[in-house]
Amino acid sequence: MTAQQQFFIGIxxxxxxxxxxxxDANGTLxxxxxxGPANAARDLDGTLHSIYMACDMLLSQVADLNISYAQIHAGIGLAGVNLPHVKEELLARKHPFASQVISTDLHIACLGAHSGEDGAIIITGTGSSGASIVNNKCIEIGGHGFVVGDKGSGAWLGKMAVTHSLEALDGIITPCILSQSVLDVLQCKTAYDLVTxxxxxxxxFFAxxxxxxxxxxxDKQPAAITLVSDGANYISQLARCLMQQASSRISIIGGISSLLIPWLAPDVRAILSDAKLPPEAGAILLAKTNLTQ
Known part of the structure; x- marks a missing residue:
């Protein structure tokens, strides 16, 4: 193994x-x-810990290759770095890589989904957001965070389910399978338990x-249908907005995407394409592009 051999890590x-x-340099996985979690806006130190833990896990699996960080070009896409001050603070931290480029999780997901070509992406995981790449320009929509955004996401659905259960416990609405199921899963019996x-x-936690x-x-539970329909309507409108930006193809990925897609509007389902590559592969595309600039 020589120091000149190059490797790429996508995060x-x-x-x-x-x-x-x-x-490796030939693109072989x-x-x-x-x-663990890596939302830079919520916990920068924790995010860095997760990044380096993931890298250490990678290198430990190929210990026989004796790869050093100095041989690695890293492409890193993170939730939270759409906020300029968060990205600036992250860039100010020293890193061990031969080179490093940082962007948003949306950007790398879009690069991966369309293998570096023009297109749009919606992520429906813990959070929700969308992006399109047209002529190498990335435009992002949503991604405003759990407190004020992320509608249609896993965390949003979970939060709304908890709110629904609290209203049932307070006697404001009639208890139902959804409200009781939330209590059962979280092992809560009272509103105090749930709030605590x-x-x-x-x-x-909510996701x-x-x-x-x-x-x-x-399973056609009415309260759940109401919540899911509300979230799916938002995601459908987000997709329409992205397609207006002249995107040629659009993909939806994320932890709840497969369960949410059937609830999207028919016109949106009709235009969806499967992602070509995962986000972490998109991060490697970003790292390679960074080397040529």
Missing amino acids: DGGGTKCKARLE LVEAIA MSINAKPA QLAPLVLNLAT
Whole structure:
């Protein structure tokens, strides 16, 4: 192994997990790894910890190759770096790589979904957001965070389900399968229990409830249908907005995408294309582009 041999790591960091892949200079996938949450706006130090943990996990799987960080070009896409001050602080931190380029999780997802060509992407995971790339220009929509945005996301669905359950406990609405299921999953019996568990919870806590809500909606539970339909209507409108930006193809990815797609408007479902590559592969495309500039 010589110091001149180059390798590429692609990082896709989101609110729930940090996914990474290692490729050689020929684009051959060597190994993949998953570490903890990596939302830079919520926890910068924690994000860096997740990134380097994922990288260490990759290198430990190919220890026989004796790859050093100095041989690696890193492309990193993270939730939260759409905020300029967050990206500036992250760039100010020293890194061990031969080169590093940082962008948003949306940007790398869009690059991956369309293999570096023009197109649009919607992410419906812990959060929700959309982006389009036209003539190498990336325009992002949404991604405003759990507190004031992320409608139609896993965290949003979970939060709305918790709110619904609290209203049922308070006697404002009639208890139903959804409200009781939330209490059962979280092992809560009273409003106090539920508020205590939720008040300082991170988005990933609420996102764990999203599959429950989506599956109950599929089973035609009325309250779940109302929540899922509301979120899906937003995602459908987001897709239409992106396609107005002259995007040639659009993909939807993320942890709840497969369960949410059937609830999207027919005109939106009709134009969806499968993503060609995962976001972490898009991050490697970004790293390679960065080397040529």
